[in-house]
Amino acid sequence: MNLPLPLYRPAQVRDMDRRALTELGLSGYELMGRAGAAAWALLRKRWPQARSIAVACGPGNNGGDGYVLARLAKAAGCRVQVLVAPGADPRTPDAQRCARDWRAAGGVTRIFDGDLPAAEIWVDAIYGLGLTRAPGDATQAMIERINATRLPVLALDLPSGLDADRGNAEGVAIRAQATLSFIAGKRGLHTGPARDYVGEVFIDGLGLPADVLQGFDTQARLYRAENLAAGLAPRHANAHKGEYGHLLCVGGEVGMGGAVRLCAEAALRTGVGLASVATRREGVAALVAARPEAMTHAVEDADALHDLIRKADVLAVGPGLGQGPWGRSLFETAALSGKPLILDADALNLLALHPRELPQAILTPHPGEAARLLDCSNDQIQADRYAAVDALVKKFACVIVLKGAGTLVGAPGEITAVIDAGNPGMATGGMGDVLTGVIGALHAQHLSRFDAAVFGALLHGAAGDIAARVDGERGLLPSDLFPHLRRMANPE
Structure with a gap:
């Protein structure tokens, strides 16, 4: 029998992430590797003809996921460009390591100056679950430009600018055709204004065992036709x-x-x-x-x-x-x-x-x-x-x-x-x-x-x-x- 999908609040998913790091002995770098690989696999499946990919990366761990995807796409023979807002260089040690891997593979990171690189598809890896405010001016301008291209966008974890708990956006947010949500479903991605931004939502547990989710009260259940x-x-x-x-x-x-x-x-x-x-x-x-x-x-x-x-x-x-x-x-x-x-x-x-x-x-x-x-x-x-x-x-x-x-x-x-x-x-x-x-x-x-x-x-x-x-x-x-x-x- 098909069961409804459990959904959680963002704070709970962050705790699940921490549990995976402390109790399973995984590193943040390893989880980013899994997330980036899962996103690259979905992109290839969803848009198999895409050969020119642009990745917008932010300063946190969500940006680290984007650097991993960019490196894998480049290794597969795609033309890949990474774009960051001014002052949005990686700030966490794990994201910095992923950015170094990208550069070591021959990748170049470009600073957003108002123009966008040519691409067939965009990957949104700007903000993760922690954002509860409107994006800064430079990032807002970048998001608006990406939305204006009307190109397909794959959002990693959630469309940047969207509140994953309440499902609304305090300011501008990425409009994605697909969203790959990591570890567990977030309740805010499935109702109200969020439905204008997320596109089709996929969930990848990143290979974590089920007991990572144990002890967390389900906050909502998603019912589908099946x-x-x-x-x-x-x-x-x-x-x-x-x-x-x-x-x-x-x-x-x-x-x-x-x-x-x-x-x-x-x-x-x-x-x-x-x-x-x-x-x-x-x-x-x-x-x-x-x-x-x-x-x-x-x-x-x-x-x-x-x-x-x-x-x-x-x-x-x-x-x-x-x-x-x-x-x-x-x-x-x-x-x-x-x-x-x-x-x-x-x-x-x-x-x-x-x-x-x-x-x-x-x-x-x-x-x-x-x-x-x-x-x-x-x-x-x-x-x-x-x-x-x-x-x-x-x-x-x-x-x-x-x-x-x-x-x-x-x-x-x-x-x-x-x-x-x-x-x-x-x-x-x-x-x-x-x-x-x-x-x-x-x-x-x-x-x-x-x-x-x-x-x-x-x-x-x-x-x-x-x-x-x-x-x-x-x-x-x-x-x-x-x-x-x-x-x-x-x-x-």
């Missing part, structure tokens, strides 16, 4: 619809009936036993015509909702709900019902007006909704998405799905999940309604709140990725996910 089978067990032969739950979708104010229809159909495509819809009278006929499998009811007030709530196992509240008197009434009735809740869209906006703990709920905010729930700015949410999830979990005492690039799922007592699925084509109205239906369907099928949120977000993102591969990201519709949801919900 992990779906662990949460979506096949059905037994004698199954009946009652075993797979009854989801009630509440929403569809006048003019917004499409949102609740998307939610209900997503639930059905994800395998819920029964899907009901509580919506405005004006929307009933259209929804029945479009999706007769969803049992649709005209609900004009809270009294009419009570009987539907009683029959349902899980409530999905918010798609097209609105914030008028009708939406407010239905939201409060659902929130007070004691039934498991999936809250999205206007249900979240109504909750933000009167915050309370909802331990039976799964909240699915995008960054803007999260900012309203925490009474802060969108920028503050994106600057540290892990901290935002933790704050939401603490405030509402429930499962939180913070949507966006590298969706995060947090819950009381659980290790945060990072969803490595989804694409920019999914940044369109209605995708959240589909996600609400997917998560609601899995919770109704007896997955725990946390597992329903994790595997629901993963299934939703994986289906979106397949849909984007078929016809491209731009123009992707939420309903384009439906056939792929069904396919991905039945992993072999």
